[in-house]
Amino acid sequence: MITAIIYIMLAIGIFFNLLGSVGLLRFPDVYTRLHAGTKCTTFGSIFLTGTVIVYGLKEWYFHPETGSSILPIHVFIALIAILITNPTGAHAIARAAHKSGVLPVNAVVDDLQDERKKKTKEEKK
Numbered sequence: 254m255i256t257a258i259i260y261i262m263l264a265i266g267i268f269f270n271l272l273g274s275v276g277l278l279r280f281p282d283v284y285t286r287l288h289a290g291t292k293c294t295t296f297g298s299i300f301l302t303g304t305v306i307v308y309g310l311k312e313w314y315f316h317p318e319t320g321s322s323i324l325p326i327h328v329f330i331a332l333i334a335i336l337i338t339n340p341t342g343a344h345a346i347a348r349a350a351h352k353s354g355v356l357p358v359n360a361v362v363d364d365l366q367d368e369r370k371k372k373t374k375e376e377k378k
Contacts, residue, residue, distance in 0.1 A: 255311050258306055266300030269293045281358040283350045291343040295335065302332040 271364035276289020351365060 255307065259308050262300045262304040262307065266297045266304060269297030269300065274298060283355055284347055284357045287343045287347050291339050295339045298335050298339075299332065302328050302335070306332075341359070 270293065273289050273293030276293060277286050279291055280286045305328045306325045309322070309328065312319070313322045313325070357361070
C-alpha cells in the first residue's frame, strides 16, 4: 500500500515538473514563463520531496536497524527551503523585469505602471 502511494506521488511530481518544462518552452514572455517555472515546479517538488519523505519514513519504520530518520528530516528542511525561495525568487525576477520595462505579451492594462506614475507625480508635488 505504501509503495503504491510512493509511486503515485512520484508520478504526480514528475508530471508537474514536465508541465513546468513545457511551459518554459511554449509561453511567450518572461511573466508567463515564470508562472510555469514556479507554480508547476514548486507543486512538483512538493510531491517529489514528499515521496522521499514517505519512503524514508517507511524504511525507518519497517527496518529500524538499517533505516535512518535523518533522510526524511533533511528532505523536509529542503522542502521548506524550496517553498520559501522559489516564489520569492520568481517575484524578484518578475519585479526586476517590470522595472526594466519588459512588458507582458498582449497586455491591455498595466495597473502597476499606472500606480508608479501616480506615485511619482505625488512625490514631485
